[in-house]
Amino acid sequence: MGGEPGGPIDTADHGMKFWEKQANALRNTLTRRKVVRLDELRRAAEDLGDNYLKLEYFERTTHALRVVLLERGFFTEAELTAKMAEVRKRHG
């Protein structure tokens, strides 16, 4: 997107929510330990196409991590769905 026209920049730093810090630490721990690579995460984010801009930054990175971890077989779609239901129940 570099070089495309754009609107005014909000120069305030809005900080990060707790879950964003945790999501960042997760991604960072995984890239640092070379479980996943930054390039493949970016590819997975760019594959979002038009949806790229509809998601917030950490939604995009979380989506990308899901794609790459599933591709690499660290867990299955079914395991993730079940775990998400468990987390939702616990915090809902």
Add this chain to the structure above:
Amino acid sequence: MAKHHDHDHVDRSGDRSFDQGPPSEYEIMSRAMQELLIEKGVINADQIRSRMEQFDADLPYRGPRVIARAWSDAAFKQRLLANGRTACEEFGLDMEAEKLVAVENTPQVHNVIVCTLCSCYPRALLGMPPTWYKSENYRRRVVREPRAVLREFGTVIPDSVTVRVHDSNADMRYVVVPMRPAGTEGWSEDKLAGIITRDALVGVTLPRAS
């Protein structure tokens, strides 16, 4: 411009384990992936916790310390400009294998950094990037009209000064070495570090003596 001790990475949600309100689908997804990876022994919970602490407590303050040293020690500055990563390692900082290019502001050249691809940023020196660094508008415009973008940050660069924009990537990060402001003669490195802000090291503002 706030001082560097409180300008950055403030957790406005307070110190607790969950944000207010019901968790979003992505929050649930992130937590579920983390738990699965911990259960499967790929990572452990301590690694996540210590990484979160490091991002809050250590990384954001490294950049100002390094630049204060560069301002105080000409030989160190030369080594920093020659090879940012090894210079930082000599300073006792683990730079996590990324290549670091330090670009020096001079009376003739002002430097500013961006990642048009995503949000590559010298995290080992500055912690997490601010919201605007990740924003689409900054990434779009700073490479096309950097002077206008800098003006939005309150920074006016005279037409006689060249503005160079450096586009980062996953393996190569930049940090700006600002000019040491007049009026800081004889200051200790600690005192100098106190006026070196994250924004100045990205190149969107200039450090001031007060």
